[in-house]
Amino acid sequence: MSITASRGPGRPPAAKADETRKRIVRAARQVFSERGYDGATFQEIALRADLTRPAINHYFASKQLLYGAVVDRTNELVVLAGIERARTEVTLMARLAAFLAVALEADIQNPSTAAFLATEVMEAHRHPELNRGDNDAVQISREFLRWAVAEAIAREELAPDTDPGPLVETLLLVLCGVGFYAGFVGSHREMEKILATVGQALAGILWRPGG
Numbered sequence: 001m002s003i004t005a006s007r008g009p010g011r012p013p014a015a016k017a018d019e020t021r022k023r024i025v026r027a028a029r030q031v032f033s034e035r036g037y038d039g040a041t042f043q044e045i046a047l048r049a050d051l052t053r054p055a056i057n058h059y060f061a062s063k064q065l066l067y068g069a070v071v072d073r074t075n076e077l078v079v080l081a082g083i084e085r086a087r088t089e090v091t092l093m094a095r096l097a098a099f100l101a102v103a104l105e106a107d108i109q110n111p112s113t114a115a116f117l118a119t120e121v122m123e124a125h126r127h128p129e130l131n132r133g134d135n136d137a138v139q140i141s142r143e144f145l146r147w148a149v150a151e152a153i154a155r156e157e158l159a160p161d162t163d164p165g166p167l168v169e170t171l172l173l174v175l176c177g178v179g180f181y182a183g184f185v186g187s188h189r190e191m192e193k194i195l196a197t198v199g200q201a202l203a204g205i206l207w208r209p210g211g
Contacts, residue, residue, distance in 0.1 A: 021059050023049050026110065029070045033115035037067060037123045037130065064130065071120060071135050074113050077106040079137050083144045092152035096171065100178060104191055107182055115183030145171050174198065
């Protein structure tokens with residue numbers, strides 16, 4: 001009678017490993033957003049992820065590497081996803097609304113994304129080594145707004161003599177302010193009403209020639 005050898009313990013399958021990494025990143029995002037980079041510990045992150053501290057170290061050798069992974073994943077969920085949806089719209093207002101809608105959806109499905117993005121700006125000033133440049137959510141958003149405003153001017157949705165620089169920074173201020181409010185002040189239900197009001201206010205500012 002033949003005996004089939006059983007497979008001994010080894011590294012987890014790729015799918016399981018990927019899920020564990022995502023689990024760690026989700027827990028780390030919560031801890032970083034609540035305690036900041038300096039206050040966050042692998043022990044607390046392991047507790048939130050329901051894993052051991054050695055398990056965290058297995059996937060992320062340092063806190064800086066884990067923080068970078070959280071930044072990248074949060075950008076994917078909010079900033080890059082928001083820009084991708086916004087690019088399917090035609091008008092500047094519709095693009096801004098699409099971007100903000102994605103941000104709200106992301107925070108509902110992945111709690112603490114808005115709070116983390118808000119604290120990320122402060123951490124970049126406290127710890128410049130954390131900012132790789134290519135993962136700067138503010139700069140990525142600014143570049144998106146420059147493109148959207150330039151498109152709106154070219155289509156004459158905005159007045160031809162519109163100064164794009166101050167308008168871009170004003171819109172960036174709105175996006176950052178909404179993100180801070182969503183992360184630390186209001187509830188998701190309140191945010192839906194606030195976004196509608198923000199849209200009305202912007203519509204009054206972003207007038208069309210002859211409108």
